[in-house]
Amino acid sequence: MAMYFTTDTHFGHPLVSALRGFIADADIKAGYDHAVAEQGIAAAAQYVKRAANKRHLRMADIADTDAHDTAVIASINATLTPVDELWVMGDVGYRTSMEHIRHCLHAIHARRLHLVVGNHDVNFHHRELDGEWHHAFATIQDSATVTIGGVEYHLSHFPYREDMDGFRDPTGDVSDNAYDPGYAPDALPRDGHRLLFGHTHQHTKAGRQTDSLHVGLDSWGLKPVSEEQVAAWFGAVPPSPVAA
Template sequence: MSVYFTSDLHLGHAKIAEHRGYGTTEHHDTAIYGALCALPRGSQLWILGDISAGSRGAETYALAMLGAIANEGVELHLIAGNHDSCHPMHRDAHKHQRRFLDVFWTVQPFARRRIGAEPVLLSHFPYKGDHTPQDRATQYRLRDEGMWLLHGHTHAPDRLSGGRMGPDGRWWTGHRQIHVGWDAWQRPVHLDELDELIAGGAS
């Protein structure tokens, strides 16, 4: 099974479509839908939050689009983000989870996987960093205890978001974070690509 990761699709979100350089939300959503439709049948896709702008109508639209992807044989998993009504940060989140489970195999606020030789955490939020001057939703962020973290949320173009690669190609300083968001990759990221990044930076 091929495994992919992405985040921050923001389907139907006019402000994000404009931020990403699209003239209309339709063009934005068509580009994302096309990239997801290109995933091999039988593959697994982890979306690390923010499928839409978060309103009921926007979520219904995004879930319908993602449901079509699931019907084509892609196994979808959601790590909920701040724009997803099923995230525990929202009052009555439990009332919304059923709609998401009609499309996603699992819906969780965070998860743990292994990529190559490394245990890796999945969360919508990075350990540190935001697209605002202050880190928001800090009470819903995982604590940095040295594990690699795949995340979204920041809308930054940078794929390595918590430190930098040294001249020897090794990761150094800061936090072991990889931003898998659409703004950084413009497509789902294959597990092997992440394995290469982690293997190159693991101490």
């Protein structure tokens, strides 16, 4: 049995589906693919936003959410074995029904699923609604800590609290609310532990400091991240000093 980590599956969400290249409109899909080849996936995501705005289209008009969800589930199932455990660190689904999200979760072949709650989840700030998830998740927490190779790692949907300062990535390779200080109270304070996080939808793996690793689907080719990959990443990156 091994542990895997992922976040921001966003089942049923037109915006995320389209920005990941699951696009039903043939012209916009062709433009997206060209942008990926010429400029990279982050630039392609920006192209989709511009193209939809120019044509006055909603993301729901152009996204292929079914193809997105099928691809995410297939990628997870191709990586895990049925005896493995998967930590899903928030934003399981959005702009869709709980019935659809349940269907997607039940299609994942894992021994156990664990939820770390994200800002788009129905029980974010409403933990009385945890029962909506009991059909799928063995544990439900706002944050968690796991041990990999004798080292403790924090799990949170968000980057560390100190990083939630309104920073605007000059590359544009993050979601619009990536470092929204409004979410700072929901984020963990930096305390010397290493952190696995999501929320930002960045296509790069490194956090803003070397104590943090983004494990979201956008930076790992829609694949969950293994314990071995986590240990290998931090094995090459020294810990950051804890801020005073």
